[in-house]
Amino acid sequence: MEEWVGERWHRFIWRAADRSFAHAAVRLEEVQRAVQLLFRAGGGDPLVRVAPASAEKVGGPRSWLQKLAGQGERASIGTLDEQTLALPPVIAVFADAALNRDLYLWLAAQAACHVATPAGWLADNLAATRRALACFPGLRTRYARLLQAHLAQRPAPERLQGTPRELERAIQAALRASLDGVDAGRDTTPPAAREPCAPQDQGASLDGRARQPASVAPVWLWLQAMQTAVGPSATAPEADAADGAPPRPQQQPTPQDPKRRRAQRTEDTSSKHGLVMFFRAESILSWSEFVRVNRTADDEDNQDYSQVADDMQELALAPRKPGETLAARIKFDLDLPSAAADDLPVGEGEPLPEWDYQRGLLLPEHCRAQRLRHRAASPDAIDSEAAGAVPALEKRLKTTSRQVRRRFEALRAAPRWQHGLTQGEELDLDAWVRHQVDRRDVAHRHVEAPAVYARRARSERSLSSLMLADLSLSTDAYARPGARVIDLVRDSLFVFGNALDAVGDPFEMLGFSSVRRAVRIHELKRFGERWNDAARERVAAIKPGFYTRMGAAIRYGTQRLAARPERQRLLLILSDGKPNDLDHYEGRHGLEDTRHAVHAARQAGLVPFCVTIDQQANAYLPRLFGTQGFALVHRPEQLARALTQVYVRLTAAVR
Amino acid sequence: MDRTDTSPATTPFYAEQAGECRLFEHAFRQRLPVLLKGPTGCGKTRFVEHMAARLGRPLVTVSCHDDLTAADLVGRFLIGDGNTVWNDGPLARAVRTGAICYLDEVVEARKDTTVVLHPLADDRRVLPIERTGELLQATPEFMLVVSYNPGYQNLLKNLKPSTRQRFVALVFDYPRPEVEQRIIETEAGADAALSARLIKLATALRRLIDQDLEETVSTRLLVVAARLIVSGLPPLTACRAAIVDALTDDLDTASALDQVVQAVLSHDA
Numbered sequence: 050m051e052e053w054v055g056e057r058w059h060r061f062i063w064r065a066a067d068r069s070f071a072h073a074a075v076r077l078e079e080v081q082r083a084v085q086l087l088f089r090a091g092g093g094d095p096l097v098r099v100a101p102a103s104a105e106k107v108g109g110p111r112s113w114l115q116k117l118a119g120q121g122e123r124a125s126i127g128t129l130d131e132q133t134l135a136l137p138p139v140i141a142v143f144a145d146a147a148l149n150r151d152l153y154l155w156l157a158a159q160a161a162c163h164v165a166t167p168a169g170w171l172a173d174n175l176a177a178t179r180r181a182l183a184c185f186p187g188l189r190t191r192y193a194r195l196l197q198a199h200l201a202q203r204p205a206p207e208r209l210q211g212t213p214r215e216l217e218r219a220i221q222a223a224l225r226a227s228l229d230g231v232d233a234g235r236d237t238t239p240p241a242a243r244e245p246c247a248p249q250d251q252g253a254s255l256d257g258r259a260r261q262p263a264s265v266a267p268v269w270l271w272l273q274a275m276q277t278a279v280g281p282s283a284t285a286p287e288a289d290a291a292d293g294a295p296p297r298p299q300q301q302p303t304p305q306d307p308k309r310r311r312a313q314r315t316e317d318t319s320s321k322h323g324l325v326m327f328f329r330a331e332s333i334l335s336w337s338e339f340v341r342v343n344r345t346a347d348d349e350d351n352q353d354y355s356q357v358a359d360d361m362q363e364l365a366l367a368p369r370k371p372g373e374t375l376a377a378r379i380k381f382d383l384d385l386p387s388a389a390a391d392d393l394p395v396g397e398g399e400p401l402p403e404w405d406y407q408r409g410l411l412l413p414e415h416c417r418a419q420r421l422r423h424r425a426a427s428p429d430a431i432d433s434e435a436a437g438a439v440p441a442l443e444k445r446l447k448t449t450s451r452q453v454r455r456r457f458e459a460l461r462a463a464p465r466w467q468h469g470l471t472q473g474e475e476l477d478l479d480a481w482v483r484h485q486v487d488r489r490d491v492a493h494r495h496v497e498a499p500a501v502y503a504r505r506a507r508s509e510r511s512l513s514s515l516m517l518a519d520l521s522l523s524t525d526a527y528a529r530p531g532a533r534v535i536d537l538v539r540d541s542l543f544v545f546g547n548a549l550d551a552v553g554d555p556f557e558m559l560g561f562s563s564v565r566r567a568v569r570i571h572e573l574k575r576f577g578e579r580w581n582d583a584a585r586e587r588v589a590a591i592k593p594g595f596y597t598r599m600g601a602a603i604r605y606g607t608q609r610l611a612a613r614p615e616r617q618r619l620l621l622i623l624s625d626g627k628p629n630d631l632d633h634y635e636g637r638h639g640l641e642d643t644r645h646a647v648h649a650a651r652q653a654g655l656v657p658f659c660v661t662i663d664q665q666a667n668a669y670l671p672r673l674f675g676t677q678g679f680a681l682v683h684r685p686e687q688l689a690r691a692l693t694q695v696y697v698r699l700t701a702a703v704r
Numbered sequence: 705m706d707r708t709d710t711s712p713a714t715t716p717f718y719a720e721q722a723g724e725c726r727l728f729e730h731a732f733r734q735r736l737p738v739l740l741k742g743p744t745g746c747g748k749t750r751f752v753e754h755m756a757a758r759l760g761r762p763l764v765t766v767s768c769h770d771d772l773t774a775a776d777l778v779g780r781f782l783i784g785d786g787n788t789v790w791n792d793g794p795l796a797r798a799v800r801t802g803a804i805c806y807l808d809e810v811v812e813a814r815k816d817t818t819v820v821l822h823p824l825a826d827d828r829r830v831l832p833i834e835r836t837g838e839l840l841q842a843t844p845e846f847m848l849v850v851s852y853n854p855g856y857q858n859l860l861k862n863l864k865p866s867t868r869q870r871f872v873a874l875v876f877d878y879p880r881p882e883v884e885q886r887i888i889e890t891e892a893g894a895d896a897a898l899s900a901r902l903i904k905l906a907t908a909l910r911r912l913i914d915q916d917l918e919e920t921v922s923t924r925l926l927v928v929a930a931r932l933i934v935s936g937l938p939p940l941t942a943c944r945a946a947i948v949d950a951l952t953d954d955l956d957t958a959s960a961l962d963q964v965v966q967a968v969l970s971h972d973a
Contacts, residue, residue, distance in 0.1 A: 486781050
């Protein structure tokens with residue numbers, strides 16, 4: 050009963066106090082594409098992703114009703130760092146939905162022109178506004194409307210006291226000044242090349258702040274810059290090399306939480322000496338301070354971490370102490386296989402380079418690719434799982450296999466006219482006229498069989514393909530109930546192998562995974578080998594493990610495929626997501642390295658194509674493979690279409 | 705398929721980007737064949753027309769397509785009056801008359817065409833006509849110009865190195881903003897304010913190449929849009945028709961691009 054009353058009261062008071070305009074709310078998803086395009090068109094970094102921002106503490110006066118409801122304390126504010134443009138998930142600031150929509154677009158434009166300088170939050174935003182208005186003169190009217198509406202909402206400085214009053218004055222003056230002095234359409238130099246214009250009347254306390262001061266009401270039109278984002282953990286010490294424990298396999302679909310959260314790296318100083326306890330009553334911590342709760346070491350298992358993360362102002366990420374890993378506390382199902390049980394290494398490892406985008410150079414011999422071969426079960430060992438796997442796959446994928454094979458055969462059989470033949474189904478008029486001319490020449494008078502016919506014939510093909518299948522541990526996740534990603538990968542390999550075998554094109558299949566700089570290349574089927582039961586068994590036996598160093602795998606595949614004599618060479622990558630590995634190989638570094646590898650493959654005359662299962666792939670794959678260079682697959686049935694699509698494109702391009 | 709402009713009334717307008725006119729003239733005098741590379745709509749064809757008029761040579765243009773054979777270029781026998789008559793193709797005609805022969809998008813043509821180009825493109829400068837047994841020596845004024853677009857979709861259709869190395873290469877890109885602005889003003893009769901806006905739009909849209917768009921807005925599209933605006937259409941309508949819908953078929957992308965266009969082309973000005 051108490052709970053019921055509480056809930057009712059909460060709902061009532063929340064609605065009564067709510068000053069946002071729910072009926073005019075615009076969601077980020079509705080405008081995401083426009084925001085992305087506008088951001089990049091304005092000169093924003095193409096690798097910055099647009100994501101919903103988390104709520105944080107904001108200031109500004111609140112009505113008594115809001116105080117009573119506990120409302121207005123937290124809001125999402127647009128934030129920009131070198132990896133993410135975080136925008137509020139919903140904007141309901143103005144009563145007019147068109148204004149709310151314009152606010153999103155304005156924030157995109159502002160972000161594109163934003164350059165973080167030591168001058169601080171206010172000066173940077175003012176400079177960005179001027180640049181954005183110069184870059185997009187068409188936004189001027191809309192910006193003026195937004196500004197007017199926003200100024201009307203801002204608290205009057207006269208009603209404030211102390212520092213907030215000064216800050217509010219400075220902000221309002223800057224906002225009013227932002228429309229002046231912009232000579233529409235003069236400024237075309239890129240934002241990075243310019244000095245920020247400093248505002249004249251800037252409150253002294255606003256100097257050098259990267260973030261909005263917590264005591265003022267949020268300025269919806271402006272962004273906060275995050276200068277030191279928690280990036281690909283360059284600062285994190287590498288855990289010792291012997292620690293190769295794979296992450297915990299996921300039995301359920303991973304809860305996708307793209308929300309961008311504030312985080313900082315700290316030292317985990319939590320003391321292990323539980324009995325020595327200092328407590329001083331006056332130092333009770335508030336939420337806004339760093340609370341030393343190690344979330345990964347928390348006792349409760351069923352906590353909703355994303356809810357906790359939402360409630361926190363800032364997440365503190367502490368580096369693991371040397372020798373202490375999560376694996377030490379949680380039992381893992383999978384472990385590094387012992388040398389005897391591991392796949393057989395084949396040959397020496399090959400050194401591969403890696404692209405470092407920050408330094409803009411290719412690091413030679415940075416990784417090492419080791420080829421491996423599945424250890425076939427000895428004949429007397431009864432491995433029921435492996436034995437039944439191939440026929441089961443065969444049976445399950447019969448329809449899809451047949452479909453793809455038929456399509457491939459149809460493509461292959463696309464007939465073309467061959468001219469100048471001694472026999473054929475049609476007369477080749479051109480050749481006939483030529484023959485008539487030649488006949489006047491004595492030497493050619495008696496031609497037994499004049500070559501004057503044309504015939505439709507199959508054209509010759511010269512195509513080889515190499516499939517690179519991602520076997521990292523993330524493929525153990527469920528793509529949908531009842532089907533793990535690895536199953537989809539296995540199905541794809543199987544269907545494609547059957548189809549290619551039927552049309553007789555040479556192909557190779559490799560699986561890849563990695564542990565730091567050691568890249569494991571699993572040989573499933575080599576170019577020279579036949580697509581026989583042994584090869585199929587190897588495909589059926591693939592299992593997930595380790596990480597995804599995609600760039601190195603692509604480079605290895607490129608080497609193999611570039612040595613082939615065929616005219617068309619297809620490099621097909623089956624993956625479930627972004628490149629990542631234990632070291633700094635994640636985030637932007639991984640993407641840039643993969644992109645570099647894909648470019649190199651293209652330069653070598655190959656056609657790289659990616660088939661992916663990642664729902665978020667649209668955000669980054671175009672950057673890696675080009676808009677036409679990838680396909681998204683959700684179900685095995687879609688494989689037929691996606692794979693044929695690649696072939697159609699290839700065969701249509703070359704005549 | 706082919707077109708011969710014998711005496712252009714006036715020299716077609718061309719805004720030079722980086723000394724390419726001078727290079728072309730020298731190549732012409734040294735009797736060297738020229739290869740033009742560049743994205744679609746950046747002014748390759750117009751450049752050749754301009755140079756032909758400047759050098760006072762007739763221009764034979766052949767737009768290559770994937771069914772273009774060597775016979776289409778060199779010539780063939782036709783039946784007439786109970787007999788067969790040899791008919792020169794555009795290339796043979798250009799070689800005989802000393803014209804500039806321009807093969808547009810040469811990678812589109814069938815592979816056998818490159819065979820007839822090879823002896824013409826090196827120092828022999830001969831066109832063997834296999835069917836009549838004639839070995840046609842090119843006149844000193846004859847010049848061979850080919851163009852191709854090394855874009856994304858042509859990745860598989862590249863020129864063979866043996867072909868490519870016979871040509872003097874000229875690389876084209878979209879002109880610098882100030883040159884492009886002059887082009888729009890001259891070609892479409894647009895005023896400075898309108899052309900400056902369109903250049904700004906082009907700059908924004910060209911940043912979207914690779915990730916969001918496969919092909920970006922060309923000078924030709926900008927001129928088309930400017931002409932529509934000058935003739936009285938509202939700028940947003942003109943840009944939607946001439947630029948946005950020409951760049952993408954995807955409705956989602958189109959409406960997002962529309963937002964970019966709106967953000968750049970102010971409607972209150």
